[in-house]
Each structure stands twice: as structure tokens, then as C-alpha cells.
Amino acid sequence: MAESGYLDQYLHELPPSTRNVTSAAMAVARLSELDWAPRGGYPGSDVLWPVRCLLCGWEGLRFYSHLRRARPKGRHAGCVPASEIADRLDQLRQGLTGTCPCEQPHAVTAEAFQETALLLGSAHADEAWDQALALAESLMGSCPAAGRRGRAAQRAFPRT
Template identity: 40%
Template sequence: MEQQQQKRYVLGKREEDGRYPVTVDGALTGTVHRRHGSWYAAIPGHRILERFSDRHEAAEHIVKWFEQGARPTVPAPGDRPATGLDMRTAGTGLLATRTYQHLVPDLVPTLPNLVRAVEAMARLAQLGWEPLEGYPGADQPWRMKCRLCGWTGRRFWSHLRGRNGDNTPRPLTRHRGCIPVSEMAAKLTTLAAERRRECTCAFPHPTHVTPMLEVLNKIGKALHDGAMLSATIHARAILEPCPASTMRAAALRLAHDQRARARRTVGQKIT
């Protein structure tokens, strides 16, 4: 049976976003990708939540779904990534959009993940990067634009953020073909002038702990109730681009930790 299924699917080469296209009976059907040691399968328009031990087991699962009649949702021309498939509807994340303002579909929308996403995007602004899609997690390739020279491509956040608590930018490893290292500091200083301590956007984004707590409570309740559209709407306040992203990220971390301590205290009193 395994040999028959292996003959029915073909694994393509790894794409820029870390996914492997899977062709079943000659038709491009889905993709498989690795995250945190496990493999996942995805068919646009269908939710596949199982984990697999390797890429072939994940691909075989796509064959099973194909046999049951699952076919990929075809995106509009011009919206297709390198695989020719639109994976934005295949996962478990917040409501998919065409901007990077929300988590990518296959990153589970928990409050800790939201906090990490906000902190990562704020740090990218400091380092002269512009994310072009939702935060995928630290160990997944993230499509972004270098604001020093205009290059676009995928980088790993785990590589950009530094190691062992060291947040020092490493301009020598930005990417090939960037501006000379001797010019980077001046360019980053110019970009830093764009940042603000308070939000100046038409849609207000909280930069202080108290209003941030209100937003977190609304998002938390929406996620608990399974109201993903409401969660997405409230998440605008923390995920949309903002010149005060650094202050917002700091307030979010403090609010999240304060909220977590309060919930633990209530739990201890109950028990």
C-alpha cells in the first residue's frame, strides 16, 4: 500500500517559504512543511491539523485526502506564491488577509504567540527590516524587505534577533548585495527618526499598559469563545504597522505578564 501511494505523489523541491509542493496523480494538490520537529500537510481550503513524523508520511496523508475528494482552492491570478498554491486558508491562525498585519495561517493564535509577533515586528523596524507577511515563528523563513537597499527575500527571525540574550544587530550577515557595512549605521539612524513614542495613526494603537490590558482581555475572550473574526479585529491594535511599535511592544509585554500574574493569583485563591 505504501509503495502504491508513493507512486501516486511526487515531492517537489523545497520552496523559498520552506514548503515542499506535493503533486498527486499529476495534479498540484498541497504542500508539506516542517515545524518544531514535526511535519504538517496542507491543502488550500482544507484544514489538516495532524502532525507527522516525516515528509513522506505527511505527503501520504495528502493522497488520502485527495482520494476523499479534497481539491485545492485555486487563488486569483497574481496571488499565487512560488508553489502556485495559496496556503493562507489552510491553517489555524487569525483571519487571513493580504497584508502582514496578522499571524500567518499556520501559527496558532495564542496570546503568547501574539506577543512574540509584536515584539519581533517592532525589533525588525529597529533593524531596518519590513515584514511582508505575518510572523511565522522564530524557526520558519519569514518574507521581508531590507529597508537599507530594497532587497526582498526570506530570513529567519531566530538568526536576526541574536543569540543567548544578545540583541546586537549583525549587519555583516544581513544578506548578499546589501549596502556597504560602513554605510549601515547612518542608514539605520535615518530610519530611527521615523519612530515615535506615541501612536500617530488614524486607528489608535495602545502604547501604555492600561489600554493594552483592555485589548488583551478582549482578544483573550474572543479566542476563548472561538470568535476568530472578533479576535482579528481586536488584534489590529497590536499587529498593524505603527511608528510607535517599540513602545507598543514594551507595553504589550508588561500587560501580558501582568495579566498572567493576575490569572495565576486568582487560580491560587480558588484552589
């Protein structure tokens, strides 16, 4: 597998630095909490990100820096009425858990996140692309415990 773009499904054109991986994990967690789904890798907070609205299926571009704030009153043109958003979000959120039921476990503790992020950096430096991709999945892949993983990322690599 070639280096070029091997991580684009998780980090769109960003190197797998500890900061980028941590930011991406927290971003995926926040999208899950707000019932958005990424349609591509994390591009950075002030770059348009292709997303899908889990309330109605709309697909488009949003800035993550806008999505990470408190819930907006409206989501996008044509979405469910603002009066229904809170109830719909609560219904969807019932599927999120603090436990990772996935066949390949995700890093949901600060210790596991830190260890996996460091291994990802090493695998990338060693050009071990398949290993790096598997480690990236553990840190940024879709999981019902994405919120817990995002909090683990924050504890593993706090911003100073």
C-alpha cells in the same frame, strides 16, 4: 469571514494565544527597530519569515531568532555597504516615535496591550472574526510606535 487564515497577515498559521500575540508584537517591534518590514504574519521565532529590507528593498526569508539579536555587521548579499549601515539605520529610525499617530490607535501601554490581547482571545473564541482582526491590528499592525508597543507587550505579559 471564515476562521481559516483570517489572522495570517499577523500570525502565520499560529493561534492567537496570549504568548503568540505577545511574541508577534515584540517581533514586529524589533523588525521596525532594525529597519526590516514583515511581508507576512509572524511564523514563530525559528521559522523563516518573509521580510523586506528597508535599506535597499531586498525581499527574502530570515529567521526572526537571528534578527532579534544585536545588529549584524552585514544584512544580506547586495545590501548597502557595511560601513554605511549604521548611518542609514539612524536616518530611517528618525521616523519612529513613541507616539501612535494612527487613525485607529494601537495599544502602546502595558495596560492597553493586556486588555486588547485578552479581548482578542475572547473574540477569537466567540468566532467574532472581524472584531478579532481589528484587535490584532491594534496589537501587531504597522505603526511608528511599534517599539513602544513591543515594550508594552513585554511588560503586560513578562516571560517567566
